[in-house]
Amino acid sequence: MTNQQQPVAQEHALDRDCKTLSRHVLEQFQSFSAEAQDLSAIMNRIALAAKLISRRLSRAGLMAGVLGFTGEVNVQGESVKKMDVYANEVFISVFKQSGLVCRLASEELEEPYYIPENCPIGRYTLLYDPIDGSSNVDINLNVGSIFSIRQQEGNDIDGEARDLLQDGRNQIAGGYILYGPSTILVYSIGNGVHSFILDPSLGEFILSQENIQIPKHGPVYSTNEGNFWQWNEAIRDYTRYVHRHEGYTARYSGALVGDLHRILLQGGVFIYPGTVKKPEGKLRLLYETAPLAFLVEQAGGKASTGTQDILDVVPEKLHARTPLIIGSKEDVDLVESFIQDRARRDSDEAVVAGS
Ligand code: FDP
Numbered sequence: 001m002t003n004q005q006q007p008v009a010q011e012h013a014l015d016r017d018c019k020t021l022s023r024h025v026l027e028q029f030q031s032f033s034a035e036a037q038d039l040s041a042i043m044n045r046i047a048l049a050a051k052l053i054s055r056r057l058s059r060a061g062l063m064a065g066v067l068g069f070t071g072e073v074n075v076q077g078e079s080v081k082k083m084d085v086y087a088n089e090v091f092i093s094v095f096k097q098s099g100l101v102c103r104l105a106s107e108e109l110e111e112p113y114y115i116p117e118n119c120p121i122g123r124y125t126l127l128y129d130p131i132d133g134s135s136n137v138d139i140n141l142n143v144g145s146i147f148s149i150r151q152q153e154g155n156d157i158d159g160e161a162r163d164l165l166q167d168g169r170n171q172i173a174g175g176y177i178l179y180g181p182s183t184i185l186v187y188s189i190g191n192g193v194h195s196f197i198l199d200p201s202l203g204e205f206i207l208s209q210e211n212i213q214i215p216k217h218g219p220v221y222s223t224n225e226g227n228f229w230q231w232n233e234a235i236r237d238y239t240r241y242v243h244r245h246e247g248y249t250a251r252y253s254g255a256l257v258g259d260l261h262r263i264l265l266q267g268g269v270f271i272y273p274g275t276v277k278k279p280e281g282k283l284r285l286l287y288e289t290a291p292l293a294f295l296v297e298q299a300g301g302k303a304s305t306g307t308q309d310i311l312d313v314v315p316e317k318l319h320a321r322t323p324l325i326i327g328s329k330e331d332v333d334l335v336e337s338f339i340q341d342r343a344r345r346d347s348d349e350a351v352v353a354g355s
Contacts, residue, residue: 006063019207021047021185021196028191038100039149039173039189042124045094045204046147046177047153047185052090053145054072054198056185057083060137067138075110076284083106083137087130087145101126102152103161105318107287112318124172125150125164127287132176133255142180144257149173149292164286164318168311174291176257184208184261188298193264214301217330218267220251222259230275232344234306238335239270256283260292260326264299269331273306274323281323285315289324302332308340 022044029036060066065082071081088108095101099120105112107129115121131137132144133254149172153163175187183198185205193212196205221242242248251268253259259270274281283289293303293310303310303326313322323334 017199017202017204017206021187021205024194024196024207025189028189038122038124039099039157041153042100042126042149043173043187045100046126046175049087049090049094050145050183050185050205051198051203052094053087053177054179056086057137057143057179059264064199072135075271076107078134081131081134082130082132083143084134087179091126091130095126098277103156104128104131105161105164105286107284107319111159112164114159117314119296123152124201125152125161127164127291129284129287132257132288133253136255136258138251141255142178142253142258143255144179145177146285146288146291147175147259148294161318165315167314168285168290168293171290171294174294175197175254176260176292176295178257178261180258180261186212186261186264186295188295190294190298193295193299212264212299213267214264214296214299215267215328216300216329218249218263218269219249219264220263220268221248221271221331222252222263222268222327222348223249223271223273224252227275230277231273232276232279232342234339235271235273235335238338241334241338256288256292260296263299263327264296267328267331269325269327269335271335272324279323280321283321283324285320285322286318287312289322289326292324292326296326300328300329302329304332304336306336307343 022040025040025043026036068082070080070082070085074080088106092104092113095104096120100122101124102121103112103114103125105127127148129146132146136143150170151172173187173189178184184195186195195209197208199206263270272281272283289310296303305323306325325332
């Protein structure tokens with residue numbers, strides 16, 4: 001490197017190091033409006049939660065009382081892990097005194113948490129899944145957090161949070177944090193999808209990729225095939241199709257965020273369908289499928305229940321579930337085509353049987 005090139009390279013490295021998350025959010029708005037500042041501050045708080053959770057996860061095996069179950073069962077009927085409780089409390093703690101939100105709603109809370117009256121109250125609601133892929137926690141595999149930001153509508157005097165029961169197009173921002181070999185935060189405020197990597201030496205999330213576009217098609221299909229015989233025929237038809245055609249490969253990590261991150265960058269489809277007994281599936285709309293759908297649509301991909309865009313689903317309750325087919329547009333279309341085919345065949349058969 002010549003002496004002249006050296007300062008230029010140094011300048012680039014410095015420029016990159018200064019592209020922090022909060023600065024990036026402000027740049028997206030191209031203004032210092034109250035909304036821009038609020039959103040930048042909210043993302044900064046989410047980043048703080050991510051750093052605290054990441055720090056805890058990185059030492060979990062060395063500390064007492066961090067791994068394993070609490071012995072309790074949450075509102076979803078799932079056994080609660082100590083990390084679920086910790087991560088849930090982290091988000092509440094970082095937002096409680098922030099003056100940015102009025103409520104937080106999470107997978108671990110039966111009812112939303114309302115900011116107490118003696119704390120400053122903001123106009124936004126944070127919805128989140130504190131630890132996504134909990135089964136991976138105890139074995140040091142990747143897990144994630146998912147978040148969505150919505151603005152409060154009305155004053156929610158009865159504390160029923162009914163304004164949250166709206167479709168996903170109402171979201172202001174959505175994103176996830178992936179706790180893997182590095183900690184990555186991916187977000188969208190409706191203006192493209194951007195990813196940041198936590199630089200532990202700086203304690204800052206630094207921009208790594210701007211305006212991520214998901215490939216139109218990819219080789220990966222990501223689903224728990226252990227449920228094959230509980231699925232309906234349409235999803236089984238699709239699975240048989242990928243088994244019989246070249247160019248497909250299965251990847252399933254047990255953490256939606258990890259599987260989706262792969263698909264966002266390399267293309268493919270993640271499927272968590274309903275089963276014959278539970279047609280609504282397993283994943284929750286407001287803090288899992290809707291924020292990820294928001295993100296994936298922003299990256300040029302698609303997210304569907306199989307018959308409807310996820311972003312058009314209006315939940316009947318806070319913890320409503322939806323099936324999820326998400327990823328590259330062509331791959332989601334293909335899964336949907338199997339569902340439509342089956343529905344056509346079923347209705348033809350019904351007509352024949354009735355005649
Ligand atoms: P988990 O219950 O372990 O938190 O969010 C739900 C989720 O994980 C996803 O992250 C994951 O993709 C899926 O459930 C795993 O469920 P199965 O074990 O039924 O495959």
